[in-house]
Amino acid sequence: MKKGNTPPWIDNIPQYVPGKSKEEIARSYGIKNPIKMASNENPLGASPMALEAIKKYQYLVNLYPDPLAYELRKTAAQTFNCRPKQIIAGNGSDEIIDLICRAYIEPEDEVIIPQYTFSYYEIASLSCGAHVVHVPMQGLDIDIDAIKDTIGNRTKIVFIANPNNPTGIYLNKDRLSQLISTISSNVLVVIDEAYSPFVRADNFVSGVKLINTNARIIVLVTLSKSHGLAGLRVGFGIAQQSILEPIYRIKPPFNISTLAQKAGAAALKDTEFLQDTLANTWKGLDYLYTQFKELGLEFVPSQTNFVLVKIGKYARDVYKELLKRGIIVRYMASYGLDEYIRVSVGLSHENTSFMTALKEILTR
Numbered sequence: 001m002k003k004g005n006t007p008p009w010i011d012n013i014p015q016y017v018p019g020k021s022k023e024e025i026a027r028s029y030g031i032k033n034p035i036k037m038a039s040n041e042n043p044l045g046a047s048p049m050a051l052e053a054i055k056k057y058q059y060l061v062n063l064y065p066d067p068l069a070y071e072l073r074k075t076a077a078q079t080f081n082c083r084p085k086q087i088i089a090g091n092g093s094d095e096i097i098d099l100i101c102r103a104y105i106e107p108e109d110e111v112i113i114p115q116y117t118f119s120y121y122e123i124a125s126l127s128c129g130a131h132v133v134h135v136p137m138q139g140l141d142i143d144i145d146a147i148k149d150t151i152g153n154r155t156k157i158v159f160i161a162n163p164n165n166p167t168g169i170y171l172n173k174d175r176l177s178q179l180i181s182t183i184s185s186n187v188l189v190v191i192d193e194a195y196s197p198f199v200r201a202d203n204f205v206s207g208v209k210l211i212n213t214n215a216r217i218i219v220l221v222t223l224s225k226s227h228g229l230a231g232l233r234v235g236f237g238i239a240q241q242s243i244l245e246p247i248y249r250i251k252p253p254f255n256i257s258t259l260a261q262k263a264g265a266a267a268l269k270d271t272e273f274l275q276d277t278l279a280n281t282w283k284g285l286d287y288l289y290t291q292f293k294e295l296g297l298e299f300v301p302s303q304t305n306f307v308l309v310k311i312g313k314y315a316r317d318v319y320k321e322l323l324k325r326g327i328i329v330r331y332m333a334s335y336g337l338d339e340y341i342r343v344s345v346g347l348s349h350e351n352t353s354f355m356t357a358l359k360e361i362l363t364r
């Protein structure tokens with residue numbers, strides 16, 4: 001079908017740039033076991049309890065899944081301390097972002113997004129005909145006042161990733177509350193907590209604590225990173241029931257497979273795997289910080305499972321040299337940060353291989 005048959009707002013959507021896959025790098029450079037540190041996945045693998053559940057329930061795959069994902073939502077409600085009715089489950093939190101946009105945006109509405117953040121907010125908003133406004137940041141930090149000043153009559157949604165991807169920076173309890181209090185009650189505030197399990201700061205508050213008093217907050221949670229289920233696709237939206245109601249109306253009936261529902265519920269109960277994941281992440285972050293300091297590289301202290309590091313004007317070349325050595329990180333030009341790479345924390349030996357390669361490239 002020729003261009004022009006789609007609505008004009010679809011034609012201009014930038015394509016999402018994913019991290020390169022291991023298979024692609026193995027093929028292109030003839031490398032046996034590339035190391036992927038590009039998509040903030042869980043280097044420990046998946047929760048063993050989730051894998052058990054997949055084996056146990058595989059006989060169910062000839063039947064359609066539970067459209068309301070009741071068991072999964074019930075377990076999630078216990079984990080996140082809310083009611084099952086305050087949760088909608090999705091095929092990854094990407095699907096919830098999509099559904100929120102489809103349920104709430106009318107063409108020409110405005111959606112507000114910080115300058116450097118997860119790119120799918122823009123794609124999903126544009127696909128509904130929204131006008132996306134990128135609010136400048138203060139350096140790499142979210143500028144609450146600038147967001148407040150940007151909100152206008154047509155603003156429908158403000159997206160905030162807390163902590164933010166790709167900067168790794170978070171809004172503490174006071175700044176988050178301040179931001180929410182400045183946003184008028186007819187604007188939805190989507191607080192994406194994809195990385196909140198990794199937060200070490202003690203003045204962080206989950207948006208879930210705020211939903212009962214705020215009928216405009218939707219919190220997003222994912223099991224892709226902390227629970228190792230990126231390939232299975234399980235995410236949640238948590239909000240007051242009235243906010244979720246239109247989203248439930250447009251949700252595809254069988255949006256989460258049975259095995260994803262079973263594995264997701266099991267993973268949420270697997271506290272040991274989560275503890276191991278956090279220990280590996282924090283140890284890895286501390287190692288990377290020390291190494292970056294030794295190399296004199298500027299980096300952004302992170303509350304997530306990745307670090308943004310400034311390489312300078314040769315960042316693209318360094319990224320390519322790393323690829324040649326079988327180490328896949330993310331070059332940040334598509335996020336507007338062309339002097340930076342983002343590296344996800346790996347296993348100890350992967351972090352060491354990355355640093356050895358980086359040192360070698362930078363000191364050539």
Ligand SMILES: Cc1ncc(COP(=O)(O)O)c(C=O)c1O
Nearest residue numbers: 092093094118165194222224235
């Ligand atoms: C901030 C943020 N939100 C959402 C997602 C998507 O998560 P999911 O795998 O649940 O779709 C990501 C994935 O990288 C992310 O970084």
